[in-house]
Amino acid sequence: MNLSLFSLPLPLSRRHTAAGSHTDDMSSDQAEPPLSQQLRSPRSPVLPSLFYPHEGGRSWERGGIVPGDLPSPLPTKRTRTYSAAARATLGPLYKGTCKCFSRSQGHGFIIPKKGGEDIFVHISDIEGEYVPVEGDEVTYKICAIPPKNLKYQAVEVVLTHLAPGTKHETWSGQIMHS
DSSP states (O other): OGGGGGGOOOOOTTOOTTTTEEEEOOOTTTTTHHHHHHOOOOOOSSSGGGGOOTTTTTGGTTTOOOOOOOSSSSTTTHHHTTTHHHHHHHHHEEEOOOOOOOOOOTTEOOOOOSSOOOOOEGGGGGGSSBBOTOOEEEEEEEETTTTTSEEEEEEEEEEEOTTOOEEBBBSOOEEEEO
16 A cells, blocks of 8 residues: 555645754744643733723724714624624623614614614624614624724624514514514
């Protein structure tokens, strides 16, 4: 059996010497740190209290972005990093009202109960069976919108009270009147 068919090539950073041993392309003076140090997450210089703006505060306006501008690309639940999702899950629960939501465009805005700039919400972050409409009361958590993290979006959005006198559609397309 010819083993050369089953052998895998070595990474480009290693090469064989004439004696049969291998060397790294990097200088031998630079020792590689132990594996336990390589796998550790870097410590964040940010204090946990700075992860979340105070409800009703306007700290997300510090970037000077015009209200109503959509982030580009649109951040979704699927593209969110694990650490951003974890910070959002551990964060405080906010209350607000749906200002607008477009199922066809896949996004909308929430008016925070305690004031401040409208909060962007993506369709992938809405929990439950109903499509939100103007006037629906919601609870949500927030997550910074990358790459500058100057504005926030609503995540884990739950409709807590459907706006009275409006028709609501389920995600499957059924119409309900409230």
